[in-house]
Amino acid sequence: MRSICFYFQVHQPNRLRTYRFFDIGEKHDYYDNYTNRMIMRRVADKSYLPMNALLMDLINEYGSAFKVSFSISGIAIEQMKQYAPDALESFKRLAETGNVEFLTETYAHSLASLKSRKEFEKQVKMQTELVEKTFGVKPVTFRNTELIYSDEIGAMVADMGFELMLTEGAKHVLGWRSPNYLYTNAINPKLKLLLKNFRLSDDIAFRFSEQGWSEWPLTTKKFVGWLNAIDKNDEVINLFMDYETFGEHQWKETGIFDFMRELPARVFADSDYTFNTPSELGKMLQPKGPIHVPYPISWADEERDLTAWLGNEFQDEAFDKLYQLEDKVNICNDESVKNDWLNLQTSDHFYYMCTKWFSDGEVHKYFNPYGSPYEAFINYMNVLSDFEIRVDNCAGESEVDAETLKEKTEELLEEVQKSAKKIIEKTKKTVKKTVDKNKDLSFDDIKDLSNTAVKKLLKEVDLQDLAVVLKDASEEVTEKIIPNLGKRAQKSLAEIEKELGKVKKTDIKKIKKDIEGKLKELFKK
Amino acid sequence: MKVLMFGWEFPPHITGGLGTACYGLAKGLTKHNVELIFVVPKAYGDEDQSVARIVNASEIPFVLTDEEHKEFWSKIKYMEIGSKIVPYVDPEVYAKTYEENKKTGESFTSKVFDKKYEFSGKYGPNLMEEISRYALIGSTLGIEEDFDIIHAHDWLTYPAGIAAKKASGKPLVVHIHATEFDRSGRNVNREVYDIEREGMQAADMVIAVSNLTRNTVIEHYGIPPEKVVTVHNAVDQSMMQDVMEVKKPFKEKLVTFLGRITQQKGPAYFIEAAYRILQKDKNVRFVMAGSGDMLNQMVEHVARLRISDKFHFTGFLKGKDISHVFALSDVFVMPSVSEPFGIVPLEAMRSSVPVVISKQSGVAEVLTHAIKVDFWDVEGMADAIYGLLHYEALNKVFRKYGKKEVENLKWEDAALKVKNVYQTVLSNYNNK
Known part of the structure; x- marks a missing residue:
């Protein structure tokens, strides 16, 4: 007895709108809701709804003999809730069949x-809870984005308590071995692995409508013939593919729905295969041994590696810059920041930046909203620049506050000390100057005296002497003295000056000395 | 295979892209064993004769015997020369030529039927007279020379091509490097348009330098699509300016426009994009290098937006100065409204300067490593420039692929396509 295991991937990203640099710091709505709604609606109508109905018919017809499995990304579930609740409902109906x-x-x-x-574990936990809440059963099997897998990733998944994981049956990893067995992780043998049979999967997913293909058209008879031709000892044929294969990648007109509707009957009639789910197989089958995957593999392109998402300059810069924000996002409590953080991590954004197809862009133009990887990168980085500002602001509020406060306080203290020092210095200088002046008050210092002081002095000085001494006084001193004399005194002084003839220098000197004496008498304490 | 090719100029005596393209193509064709007789109105003797036998039309004596020639001449004798009918020529050069000719008082007509005629080979006010005389020479060569096919480059040489075809009965290929719509926008010179259309109609096959130009030929000239083939221009590395290393004298990033400042080159869109960037980032300078009839208007535009402190005009540049500007530039922008091909972005890419080009340029059809925007989408243009200035990975990728991409645009490959056109034309011709 051999098994066929179908697993269908359902995912739609939240595509970014054209986000210009002048929106950075101004606008924080990143998504092209119109396109996202339109595509989700289109895919639901062309693929999810008709295919779900078809699967429901098959389950009704064959009961527990026909089984399939799904993985629906959290973002796709949220989008369906918003834009295609009917599709989500039909998935729930499928879940109810068991x-x-x-x-x-x-x-x-x-x-x-x-x-x-840390982020990986967080997201798996989130998704597990969401799936349980939406479909009523706690998921026990893990599949990573694009079937990305390595020994270390497998070990991480095992540490989270999963016992089964799906990945690609990449030729360069398997060598001569067949993908049609159960294997184990090379680090932790508790984790079992189901590997995609890429030839048979891709015959349906990619080549079905390819008219240049030597096997076109693909009939159920032919396909079951191939299944029968597989070594009798092989245990499981894993047919893993995007769910959009049905009705979107392969249009209805190609006959893909008819093929799927016919397949179970043909399998039951012409072969010894049964249909099983991954978790059933995990329990049923004996692992064949470990497989070693030191470098990550995926289900993409000929290379089955990561180069569709990471490795070129655009992807690496964007990816590194995004994850530099992780710690800050984690201390942030803003729901919209957390939501954007998840959406910006979606692998599709990095896929749009891929430069591998500069030569033959056709395959990957599908669903790609950008004309070139350059545009994809610029747009993503514009959004990321705004996101970074928001994360900084948000994270800053809690953590940075305390630190800045401390810093600011220290700065302020320093400033206060500085200005205090300045004032003290200044006062010291003034005091010193005053003291120095008082030491030997000279006649010329009259100019610096206050008017009150000058008046006080003039009371002590004879007008005659004043007239003599003013003959030789500086202009400043004269100007200080005259206004401080009474009007009558000014008149008398003018008369005296007229009458005054030549004055001996010795007389002036003598009178100056007298006045200086009086100054000291009056003002020195 | 032997080709009688009519051009207007040939290196080193060139004023614009036409001569460069002809030379590149000629060199490419020799690699595919195509023999060329290249006719120019005036040869100086120092042209590269290794790629083609250069025939100097000035040395071809012409004896008027045929009434048909007279009639032909009478048709195009009195065409007025406007500055805009001149292809691939910078306005400075044109104005200079024009002034010189005015001084020497060269007259418009009359010498066309002299036995010998000294062509200026320039784009002077005697252009129409020269074209006519050139056509007469074409007919003489058509009889005297031995060749399989005739190939004429741009409208100046179409009358010569047609005349040669009439005289020899051999098939004609005309090559469109630019149409009157690219040069003049909506103010099309009717006479030039007529010459262009006559050339295309008389031709057995039309080669356009881009799909954009091909569409113009089909839509505006009514030429059947099956008769028009696109052969994209290539790059002659030896004709490119040397890459310079210069230290930038200011700390800001520099974004450059280089080209004629005319409506067709879209300078106003560049200014609008600059304005948007400066609202967000003061750490950028913009330079508009070149001259043209819209220069003053653009200076006013910049002043009106109050960004003159960050937006500079250099006037007309050539040679080393161009290399210098590229060496200083962080981004090059070509916002052309209509550009048959557009070689300048390729020069920028050779200097490892990333480019933003309008989707309305022929060169956009061959470049992967360029950001392409519609010329009117100033926001998209601004965004592309901003991205190039701020996100380091873009520069890395451009440096990695851009230069290589330009180096892979080989005339040898373009020439092979032209040769295929010859072969198609000849087989049709022989089956007649």
Whole structure:
């Protein structure tokens, strides 16, 4: 007895709107809600709803003999809630049959497993809770974004308590071994692995409508013939693919729905295969042994590596810059920041920046809203620049506050000390100057005296002497003295000066000395 | 295979892109064993004869015997020369030529039927007379020379091409480097348009330098699509300016526009983009290098937006000064409203300067490593420039791929396509 295991991936990113640099710091709405709604609605109508109805028919017809599994990213679930609740309802109906297993992954369909264990665990926990809440069953099987896997990622997943994980049956990892067995993680053998049979999966997912393909058209008869041709000892054929294969990648007109509707009957009639879910197989099958995956693999492109999302300059700069914000986001309590943090991690944004297809861009133009990786990168970085400002502000409020306060206080204290010092210095100088002046008051110092002081002095001085001494006085001193004389005294002084003839220098000197004596008498304490 | 090719100029005596393109193509064709007789109105003797036998039209004596020639001449004799009909020529050069000719008092007509005629080979006020005489020479060469096919570059040489075809009965290919719509926008010179259309109609096959130009040829000239083939221009590395290393004298980043300042080059869109960036980031300077009839208007535009402290005009640049500007630049912008091909961004890329180009340029069709925006989308243009100035990875990627991409645009490849056109034309011709 051999098994067929179907797993379908459902994911739609929240695509970013055209976000210009002049929006940075001004506007914080990042998403192209119109396009997101439109695409979700279109995919729901063309793919999810008709295919879910088809699966429901098959389950009704074959009962527990027909089983499939899904993983629906958290972001896709949220989008469906908003834009296509009917599609979400039909997934719930499938869940209720008990024939459909729902797997868990990272909530944001992110690449966190490659960068941050903490963030990875957080998102898996979130997603597990969301799946349980939405579909009523706690998921026990894990699949990582784009089936990305390495020994270390597997070990992390095992540490989280999962016992089964899905990944790619990459040729360069398997070598001569067949993907059609259960394997274990190389570090922690508790984690079992189901590997995608990429040839048979891609025959349906990619080549089904390819008219240049030598096997076109693909019939159920042919497909079951291939299944029968597989070594009898092989145990499980894992058919893993995007759910949009049905009706979106392969249009209805290609006959893809008819193929799927017919397949179970053909399998039951012409082969010994059964349909099983991943968790059933995890319990049923004996692992064949460990597989070693030192470098991460994925289910993408010929290379089955990470180069669709990471590795070029755009992707690496954006990815590193994003995760530099992780610590700050974690101390932030703003719900919208947390939500944007998840959405910005979605792998699709990095996929749009891929430069691998400069030569043949066709395959990846699908759903790509950008004309070139340059535009994808610029737009993402504009959004990220705004996000960074918000994260800084938000994180700053709690943590930075205390520190800045301390800093500011210290600064202030220093300033106060500085200005106090200045004032003291100044006062000292003034005091010294005054003291120095009083030491030997000279006749010329009259100019610096206050008017009151001059008046006081003039009372002591004879007008005759004043007239003599003014003959040789500086202008400043004269100007200080005259206004301080009474009007009559000014008149008398003028008369005396007229009559005054030549004055001996010795007389002036003598009178100056007298006045200086009086100054000292009056003002020195 | 032997080709009689009519051009207007040939290096080193060139005033613009036409001569450079002809030279590149000629060199490429020789690599594919195509023999060329390259006719120019005036040869100086120092042209590169290794790629083609250069025929100096000034040395071809012409004897008027045919009534048809007279009739032909009478058709285009009295066309007035406006500054805008001149292709690929900078206004300075044109004005200079024009002034010189005014001084020497060269007259407009009359010498066309002299036995010998000294072409200026420039774009002077005697242009129409020269074109006519050139056509007469074309007919003489058509009889005298031995060749399989005729190839004429841009409207100046179409009358010569047509005349040669008439005289020899050999097939004609015309090559569109620019149309009157690219040069003049909406103010199309009717006479030039007629010459262009006549050339395209008379041709067995039309080569356009871009799909953009091809569409113009089909839509505006009514030429059947199956007769028009796109062969993108390439880059002759030896004709490019040397890359310079210069230390920037200021700390701001520099964003550059370089080209004629005319409506068709979209200078106003560049200014509007600059204004938007300066609202957000004062750490940028902008330079508009070049001259043209809209220069004053642009200076006023900048002053009105109050960004003159960060926005500079250099006037017309050439040679080393161009390399210097590129060496200082962090981003180059070509916001052309209509650009048949556009070689300047390629020069910028050679200097590892990232470029933002309008989708309305032929060169956008061949470049992957350039950011392409609609010329009217000033916000998109501003955003692209801002991104290039702020996000380091963009520069890294451009430095990694941009220069290489330019170096891979080889005339050899373009020439092979031209040769294929010859072969198609010849096989149709022989089956007739």
